[in-house]
Amino acid sequence: MNKRIYLDYAATTPVKEEVFQAMKPYFTEAFGNPSSVYSYGREGKQAIDTARKQVAKAIGSKTDEIFFTGGGSEADNWAIKGIAYANKNKGKHIITSNIEHHAVLHTCEYLEKEGFKVTYLEVDEYGQIRIEDLKKAITDETILITIMFANNEVGTIQHIKEIGEIAREHKIYFHTDAVQALGNVKIDVNELNIDLLSVSAHKVYGPKGVGALYVRKGIKLFSFIHGGAQERRRRAGTENVAGIVGFGKAAEMATENLEEHVSKIKKLRDKLIDGINERIKYVRLNGHPTDRLPGNVNFVFEFIEGESLLLSLDLIGVAGSSGSACTSGSLDPSHVLMALGLPHEIAHGSLRLTIGDFTTEEDIDYVLENLPKIVDRLRMMSPLYEEVLKGGQK
């Protein structure tokens, strides 16, 4: 296999050279503990302060509203449990959607066992919540609305500003998991009425294992990692200095030329979507046709199964992902595809290809040239397609 084309940027991204170079000294030279008073430590502390400013700028917040975490999942957990425990005297009701990332869904399920009530809003066929449903779900007991900014599987972007306005109107905290959105959509927490927001470094060409939670000033949040006085006493533990530095640099790079980046990625995405639609029969695009992440392409290919598709693509050097149950070892395909109303048998045949900064037009051409052959080969093996060929189904 000579070619290697990475089309799974929603899963993770490579660390950019500039980011890596920014991080390097903090492993070897400026390795001091940032809590120490001597110069080794002060260097680390200053670097964290710079990164905090960079992340704050990327989302339009104040610097002291950014708290570094061990990733997006931790940020989601902290936001949801933190609000829940700190506000349980006001009410014990949370509103979310049924297409959230597991970091949100499993946290909500945990809180249900702790006596909280959670409303899981259904989404429409494109993956957007209905604003009317949200309004109806609000009760006097509601303390938090947590709705993701953009979906990691189908790329659908929610009406965040409107959700934020409703939350504010009802004096309910609004958290959004913006892990997929950072670097792909303009984020301004004030303009969008967001109270808490989770982001992660490795989705924006930064290192894995670093994230941040934005917490609007004045919001009480229960802390669940106790220990030292790091992160202004709200999140204990020696800081991952190099990782945080990398995140700062990555966040800065991801947002400074956002429009240019988005326009380039979108062009490739649309070429891939149009190309698949033109070349392959019995396919459908999942997610919203226009309100979608610039790099997200998610299709179902009827009569074949997603894992076979992924394996075949891997054999020609293309890395993608699928919501097929067979990639997870569970019986059901992804909860997101099911929530969009896709029948099981169709959802098994999904393929997600996500485009990023290093994707080229040649990469897309290569996929468009080879994908139809792979789909044909698998369909010729499929008893479901046999029925189609015999005119039994379509």
Added chain:
Amino acid sequence: MYTEKVMDHFMNPRNVGEIDNASGVGQVGNAKCGDIMKIYLDVKDGIIEDVKFKTFGCGSAIASSSVATEMIKGKTLEEALKLTNRQVVSALDGLPAPKIHCSVLAEQAIKSAILDYAQKNGLQFDELKDFNPDEDHHDHGHDHE
């Protein structure tokens, strides 16, 4: 995750296709679960002279069908009925635990095709006494090994 043999059978599956006027046809699994295996048999004098398959499923489902058809081609029906999922797994040099069900489906698809042949020809096989081809054989959690 997959052995070289699984990948070989996935990429170069043996015996893919259909048999016109097959002596026996069997299908197990369902699209809802993401796996369907269909086996066609050409039986002469109690011997499986030809076998073909069609599979909707993951890499290990395709590989299991392929290797299983190789293992029963040229065998008597009695011999084919003795094929176990364990033998299929072994012939593939192993399958990951969550994929063992694919080998079970291959075993069941063959049984289902032989049952069809038996019913058409008024035959009875002890091995098929309690076999129900419509039973749900697709349990990702179970392990028949």
